[in-house]
Amino acid sequence: MRGENAVRLRPPRNTLDRRAVGWWRAQWLLTTAVPAVTLAVLGGLLEPARTWSLSLAGAVTVVGLACTAFFPRWWFRVHRWEVTDEAVYVRTGFFWQEWRIAPMSRIQTVDTIRGPLEQAFRLATVTVTTASAKGAVTLAGLDHRMAADLAERLTRITRDTPGDAT
CATH class of the missing domain: 2.30.29.210 (FACT complex subunit Spt16p/Cdc68p)
Structure with a gap:
């Protein structure tokens, strides 16, 4: 239904608690740390896997830290x-x-x-x-x-x- 009589929803008024940003960051850090540490330990223990494993651990860490910095603040703004x-x-x-x-x-x-x-x-x-x-x-x-x-x-x-x- 369009026109003057159309009912429009207004945006909800409440934001989440600001501590949610820290909570989401902690989740990202844990989600990043488990595979990064696993890959780093694998690279340290197995000579054939050292190069690719440590490189992949570094990449996971960089991407995880970037997501940790960006997404929680973004989510807080849009929820x-x-x-x-x-x-x-x-x-x-x-x-x-x-x-x-x-x-x-x-x-x-x-x-x-x-x-x-x-x-x-x-x-x-x-x-x-x-x-x-x-x-x-x-x-x-x-x-x-x-x-x-x-x-x-x-x-x-x-x-x-x-x-x-x-």
Whole structure:
């Protein structure tokens, strides 16, 4: 529907917690360190593999450090979320933007997850599961207290919202 009566979504208002940048960087560093160290040890132990293994370890390290410096700040800039009495909204991406909207009447479960790295950064992930074939709506990188409050609020709102969540 186009024209004056078309309804337009405004961008969600909330950003993630700034600590999410450090959390994502730690993930990148771990993801980079495991293959880089493995290749370096392999190159140190096996003479025939030394040249290519150490070169590949260096390349993995350079690419991993570049990704560690760039992507977390980028993701922080493009991730937005909001919860209203009607729906949960999440927008991600820059070139390929994805909007995920979960109407309260469709929410089936609300989960709060805190992995070891998230716990170290005092962060949490809230996962809102619906009957959508696309899967759950995920709010990763939230302050752990805010995530707990949000899960409680979503549970209360969905309980009070008519609908069968199917």
